[in-house]
Amino acid sequence: MARIVQKYGGTSVGTPDRIRAVARRLIARKRAGDDVVAVVSAMGHVTDELVELASAICSDPPDREMDMLLSTGEQVSIALLAMAIHAEGHDAISFTGPQVGIVTDPVHGKAKIQEVRGDRILEALAEGKIVIVAGFQGATEDGQITTLGRGGSDTTAVAVAAGTHADVCEIYTDVDGVFTADPRIVPAARKLDSIGYEAMLEMAASGAGVLQLRSVEFARNHGVVIHCRSSFNDSPGTIVKEADSTMEQAIISGVTHDTSEAKVTIRDVPDRPGVAALVFTCMADANVNVDMIIQNVSEDGTTDISFTSPKTDLVRAKRAAEEVVAELEARTYSVDESIAKISLVGAGMKTHPGVAAQMFRTLADAGVNIDLISTSSIRISCVIEGDKVGTAVRALHTSFGLDSDAVIAEVSPGCGEEV
Numbered sequence: 001m002a003r004i005v006q007k008y009g010g011t012s013v014g015t016p017d018r019i020r021a022v023a024r025r026l027i028a029r030k031r032a033g034d035d036v037v038a039v040v041s042a043m044g045h046v047t048d049e050l051v052e053l054a055s056a057i058c059s060d061p062p063d064r065e066m067d068m069l070l071s072t073g074e075q076v077s078i079a080l081l082a083m084a085i086h087a088e089g090h091d092a093i094s095f096t097g098p099q100v101g102i103v104t105d106p107v108h109g110k111a112k113i114q115e116v117r118g119d120r121i122l123e124a125l126a127e128g129k130i131v132i133v134a135g136f137q138g139a140t141e142d143g144q145i146t147t148l149g150r151g152g153s154d155t156t157a158v159a160v161a162a163g164t165h166a167d168v169c170e171i172y173t174d175v176d177g178v179f180t181a182d183p184r185i186v187p188a189a190r191k192l193d194s195i196g197y198e199a200m201l202e203m204a205a206s207g208a209g210v211l212q213l214r215s216v217e218f219a220r221n222h223g224v225v226i227h228c229r230s231s232f233n234d235s236p237g238t239i240v241k242e243a244d245s246t247m248e249q250a251i252i253s254g255v256t257h258d259t260s261e262a263k264v265t266i267r268d269v270p271d272r273p274g275v276a277a278l279v280f281t282c283m284a285d286a287n288v289n290v291d292m293i294i295q296n297v298s299e300d301g302t303t304d305i306s307f308t309s310p311k312t313d314l315v316r317a318k319r320a321a322e323e324v325v326a327e328l329e330a331r332t333y334s335v336d337e338s339i340a341k342i343s344l345v346g347a348g349m350k351t352h353p354g355v356a357a358q359m360f361r362t363l364a365d366a367g368v369n370i371d372l373i374s375t376s377s378i379r380i381s382c383v384i385e386g387d388k389v390g391t392a393v394r395a396l397h398t399s400f401g402l403d404s405d406a407v408i409a410e411v412s413p414g415c416g417e418e419v
């Protein structure tokens with residue numbers, strides 16, 4: 001008998017029929033003799049609709065009240081799924097995140113899970129029930145409801161798997177697994193059979209929303225093996241685990257894109273020590289996440305500082321930018337929301353010079369201008385104009401031989417082959 005955690009995303013529980021289909025899947029696993037815990041997201045686009053509803057009331061709702069609102073989406077789907085299981089003659093019980101002891105820090109909207117007290121889940125499993133847990137939510141030590149950031153149900157699932165010592169964490173979604181690029185943008189994308197935590201972290205961090213970044217971090221830190229797969233068929237998906245010698249060592253694992261960030265530029269700031277520290281201290285104090293940063297060459301003792309931030313942090317970023325402009329007597333600040341970030345990710349990149357050059361050449365040939373560049377040892381990212389994102393991702397996917405049936409020969413790192 002195994003203990004399994006299965007997570008179903010919004011599309012997978014998007015209609016009553018789909019909820020019934022998920023119920024039947026869970027019952028089949030239970031009948032096969034396994035202990036089953038389901039973690040579910042809100043139905044379809046419910047979370048987006050709740051966000052819109054809030055913005056129809058005010059432009060900058062209090063973070064605490066936003067979490068009170070957004071956490072309701074998952075409460076609907078857990079109850080409906082429990083009812084669907086009951087309707088099939090099986091026993092199930094639904095719990096909110098706080099009810100099963102998902103304890104988080106107090107950062108509303110992007111809270112981090114600190115602890116999962118698995119006892120209540122284990123008790124219900126021992127009573128023979130299928131246990132259903134609301135994804136995306138938890139509570140602070142003093143009982144404030146929090147949410148874990150968009151896509152956070154993945155993290156709930158991994159945390160519940162760790163907290164209950166489950167044998168596997170299956171993340172069911174609307175595609176067959178993790179692909180070499182978003183299959184909605186690149187039809188020739190290829191499903192990966194397995195990927196190491198390190199490469200998956202970079203893919204998730206740079207826009208592959210199929211797994212939330214935090215869920216991969218949590219899985220790596222607690223040794224949880226993720227099986228990301230489709231809820232619409234039984235095909236094996238992608239295994240995410242510690243990279244080992246049996247795993248493919250692709251030079252490039254994938255091409256990702258992210259249109260969720262905006263670029264903020266503070267113009268004509270004095271070019272002297274301490275200025276960058278002040279700008280980014282103000283952003284940090286305002287709880288603004290900063291991703292890529294560039295400082296232009298100084299002219300006449302002043303310079304521009306640009307950085308990218310999630311659009312969801314933009315109201316706070318603008319407020320902080322106003323303070324910075326006043327404090328530094330800078331000229332002004334501007335915001336560009338029409339940017340995209342595209343990235344090339346691959347553990348084999350470490351040992352293969354020439355990847356960056358090929359990336360920039362490919363983008364140039366496709367008529368795509370590069371605005372900002374950042375790198376890690378296994379990722380190269382470029383900020384480009386938002387309307388070129390599809391062209392750019394497809395061009396890179398082809399250029400690096402990732403189009404299906406044309407994948408670059410897998411090699412072990414260090415053998416010296418150049419891309």
Ligand code: ADP
Binds near residue numbers: 009179182207
């Ligand atoms: P869920 O609601 O099940 O959590 P998400 O919408 O969060 O589903 O994630 C699945 C989506 O992720 C897919 O529909 C796909 O468009 C997108 N996606 C982006 N990059 C990738 C990738 N590299 N591989 C697979 N899917 C990707």
Ligand code: ASP
Binds near residue numbers: 041073
């Ligand atoms: N419902 C939340 C969202 O849409 C959490 C999730 O689906 O993972 O972001």
Ligand code: MG
Binds near residue numbers: 154210
């Ligand atoms: Mg998701």
